[in-house]
Amino acid sequence: MNRYYIKRFLDEIRRRIPFDQWFGKGYAFPPLRIDIELLHNCNLQCEMCSFVPGNEINKAFSNELRSYHEKVEDYPELKEWNKFFKQVSKFSPTINLSGGEPLLHPEFFEILKIIKSNKLITTMTTNATLIDDKKAKDLVLSGIESLVISIDGDEETHDNIRKVKGSFNNAINGIKLLQKYKKEYHSSTPRIVINSTISWLNFRDLSFAEILFPEVRPYKWNFSHLFLGNGDLVRDSINDLYKKRDDIDALNNFYHKINTDTLFNEMLKLKNGQYGKHISFLPEMNVNELKTFYEKPLVPIKKRCHYPYFSFVVQGDGSIITCMYYKMGTIKDNPKKLWNSQKYKTFREHLKKGLFAKCSRCCGLYE
Numbered sequence: 001m002n003r004y005y006i007k008r009f010l011d012e013i014r015r016r017i018p019f020d021q022w023f024g025k026g027y028a029f030p031p032l033r034i035d036i037e038l039l040h041n042c043n044l045q046c047e048m049c050s051f052v053p054g055n056e057i058n059k060a061f062s063n064e065l066r067s068y069h070e071k072v073e074d075y076p077e078l079k080e081w082n083k084f085f086k087q088v089s090k091f092s093p094t095i096n097l098s099g100g101e102p103l104l105h106p107e108f109f110e111i112l113k114i115i116k117s118n119k120l121i122t123t124m125t126t127n128a129t130l131i132d133d134k135k136a137k138d139l140v141l142s143g144i145e146s147l148v149i150s151i152d153g154d155e156e157t158h159d160n161i162r163k164v165k166g167s168f169n170n171a172i173n174g175i176k177l178l179q180k181y182k183k184e185y186h187s188s189t190p191r192i193v194i195n196s197t198i199s200w201l202n203f204r205d206l207s208f209a210e211i212l213f214p215e216v217r218p219y220k221w222n223f224s225h226l227f228l229g230n231g232d233l234v235r236d237s238i239n240d241l242y243k244k245r246d247d248i249d250a251l252n253n254f255y256h257k258i259n260t261d262t263l264f265n266e267m268l269k270l271k272n273g274q275y276g277k278h279i280s281f282l283p284e285m286n287v288n289e290l291k292t293f294y295e296k297p298l299v300p301i302k303k304r305c306h307y308p309y310f311s312f313v314v315q316g317d318g319s320i321i322t323c324m325y326y327k328m329g330t331i332k333d334n335p336k337k338l339w340n341s342q343k344y345k346t347f348r349e350h351l352k353k354g355l356f357a358k359c360s361r362c363c364g365l366y367e
């Protein structure tokens, strides 16, 4: 068993037997993962993405961060990343790079090199449209363990969602280049996981996964249900997190565009199809839960959120937040002290009393 699987196995034990959550009074064992949103800029303009300024979702859940396109001067310097990764490497967390589109970051490969020099298992979420021959080769040689690549339909549907013509073909080409270099260098990494986000634009026909499977040969194909977390920019007070949603109508409107019977049939067809054992849904739900998920979006399917016990979230400007943009500190702080600072512990203690008003359709709840 290699390091990647051993770590996944140990992480799973910690998730299933969460002593810190049961007895810790807000204290948490070291983070299993660090989610780094390297930047919020993207070369695409997906209709269901809250980072795209001015689209329907962005307007409905409007806040500053969701339209926030960082400037180069906001980014931490490499020496700051260097210090941060050196410090966190003591806990051996998995580093998950995302965006926006992380490959747009001008120092992406330098940051990746720092992470890998600290021997940290690394994954990245990308739209793959910027993976050209050189980047494919560099990614394979970097040792990055896993790439999660977003494909949301056949060429027509995918490009329609992305709002940029050619994005499907560019993404498929990027995947093929990665496969080519993996073969050339006899490398089993990066594992390629395809992620498809279910939305009102593709739920009627999910068969594209079966059609594309033999062409892209992923390690796994995951479908994410629609997560529309909302929230204001950088909250100052924990009491804000208890406030009722002010955008209930917007939330209802988006979820109600999806017919659960049609979706459930599509899910069943995939699960029972030729590639069923490689296909997963996040979260896995039975038909009743699926109906609740899409028809009553203010009702959480789970009662407890473990996310703030196992993950740091770092923003492109170096801020460290819990979730919902509740700011804890920055990468310049000592991560070990920050992770169990009084502010973090207070946040976790509050969460023990029950979910916050805006947790119901947050992806963190369903991990």
Ligand code: SF4
Pocket (backbone or CB within 6 Å): 042, 043, 044, 045, 046, 048, 049, 050, 051, 052, 099, 100, 101, 127, 150
């Ligand atoms: S590719 Fe990702 S980050 Fe870019 S617009 Fe689409 S969903 Fe948003």
Ligand code: SF4
Pocket (backbone or CB within 6 Å): 305, 306, 307, 308, 322, 323, 324, 351, 355, 356, 358, 359, 360, 362, 363, 364, 365
């Ligand atoms: S569900 Fe969990 S991760 Fe999401 S906002 Fe609530 S506490 Fe944070």
